[in-house]
Amino acid sequence: MALSKVGGNQIDTVSGDLTVDTNTLVVDSTNNKVGIGTTSPTYQTTVYGSSQSTVEIESGSDTGESRLYFTDPTTTGVGEIGYYHNGNTMRFNVNNAERMRIDSGGNVGIGAASSNQTLHVQGNGARLVNSSDTDALHLFEFNGSNHASYSMYTASGNNNVKISTSETSFFNGGSLLVGTTSASMSGFDDARFRSHANGKTGIIVSEVFTDGEGIIIQGSSNTGNRNAIVFLNGGLGTVGSVVFSSSSTSYNTSSDHRLKQGVEDMTGAIDRVKALAPKRFQFITDANTTVDGFLAHEAQAVVPEAVTGTHNEVDDDGNAVMQGIDQSKLVPLLTGALQEAIAKIETLETKVAALEAG
Numbered sequence: 001m002a003l004s005k006v007g008g009n010q011i012d013t014v015s016g017d018l019t020v021d022t023n024t025l026v027v028d029s030t031n032n033k034v035g036i037g038t039t040s041p042t043y044q045t046t047v048y049g050s051s052q053s054t055v056e057i058e059s060g061s062d063t064g065e066s067r068l069y070f071t072d073p074t075t076t077g078v079g080e081i082g083y084y085h086n087g088n089t090m091r092f093n094v095n096n097a098e099r100m101r102i103d104s105g106g107n108v109g110i111g112a113a114s115s116n117q118t119l120h121v122q123g124n125g126a127r128l129v130n131s132s133d134t135d136a137l138h139l140f141e142f143n144g145s146n147h148a149s150y151s152m153y154t155a156s157g158n159n160n161v162k163i164s165t166s167e168t169s170f171f172n173g174g175s176l177l178v179g180t181t182s183a184s185m186s187g188f189d190d191a192r193f194r195s196h197a198n199g200k201t202g203i204i205v206s207e208v209f210t211d212g213e214g215i216i217i218q219g220s221s222n223t224g225n226r227n228a229i230v231f232l233n234g235g236l237g238t239v240g241s242v243v244f245s246s247s248s249t250s251y252n253t254s255s256d257h258r259l260k261q262g263v264e265d266m267t268g269a270i271d272r273v274k275a276l277a278p279k280r281f282q283f284i285t286d287a288n289t290t291v292d293g294f295l296a297h298e299a300q301a302v303v304p305e306a307v308t309g310t311h312n313e314v315d316d317d318g319n320a321v322m323q324g325i326d327q328s329k330l331v332p333l334l335t336g337a338l339q340e341a342i343a344k345i346e347t348l349e350t351k352v353a354a355l356e357a358g
Contacts (some may be wrong), residue, residue: 002011005278007244009020014027016028016290017029017030018335019039021036022039023039023269024036024037025033026039026041028041030127032044033045033355034046035047035048036048037053046343057083059083059085061085062085063085063086064086065080065082065083065084065085066083066085067080067081067083068080068081068082070183074251077094077095077096078093078096078157079094079095080092080093082091087103087104088103089101089102089103089104090102099111099215100112101114101115102111103115106118107119108120109118109121109122110122124145161277168289172269173339205305217229217244224246224284225243225244225245226243226244226245227242228241228242228243228244229241229242239253239254240252240253240254251328256343266332266333267336268342269333269334269335269336269337269340270337270341272303272333272337273337274334275301275302276294276298276299276302276303276330277294277295277299278292278293278294279292279293279294279295280292280293281293293325293327294327295312295322296309296311296323296324296325296326297312299325299330300323302333303330303333305329306325306326306327306329306330307323307324307325307326308323308324308325309321309322309323309324310323311323
């Protein structure tokens, strides 16, 4: 190591490696690295402590600023991390502009100079949290009796999404609200899911676990047919829908002749109807009510397309997988049987009329 002096004992230049007090300060001149608390710095500057590593940047004033800059010779933009003692805020600047701030209460603002939420994201008129929605949190987190919610608004408060709850379980008191205007979000305070389009109610699910409404689908006009639910099967197109008008509702399954092949008239319908075994019974969960119906596996033997599931099926854990029946799919068979019966009746009526005329 070579030392150069400029007057008195002042050292102006150090050539070669430098070690101060074993590992307090180590300069590796070969690899251009500096170590503090270590004799083997990994990076250009390495700070090591046996229990903690600390680098302190101190302002000369309790209202001043402590900053760490990032720059290079080819750009005018500066990256900066700064602590502003006047206001106790940590700010992150990119390209000479503030991009994120953490205030003294721990609230984080991205693109927002101030925030009264845990996370406030704002940019070009749109933000994740409305500045006036003081109980909004970015995370779905429950804290005692405090409300937890997630909100997205435009600058005017329109086109919003809000998920909120005041209970310890989301489905006990929570709501998912989707709308285009703040006014359209009013009312239906029991809603668990609300959707609004063009100022009109799209979907409302309220009082899911009570005796209230389950799902309400409301159109934006009272004339003409409107799709409430459309069922699509991948690239095969629409296979069913629920359509309503101003006075009625249709539950549709695909039936266009262009979707079918091997079409032929039904025969033997009466014999198949006779094989059906209609029953009267009570459901276990409603033992006081007797209803008409079928046992799914018995109807499946006659009209298999009307029944889903397998008789006595269980899952991998041994739990029962219940069968279901779509009784509307019995209508074609019943119609065929009725037509066959009508034909027989008309034949008998013709013979009786001939005998009476005899």
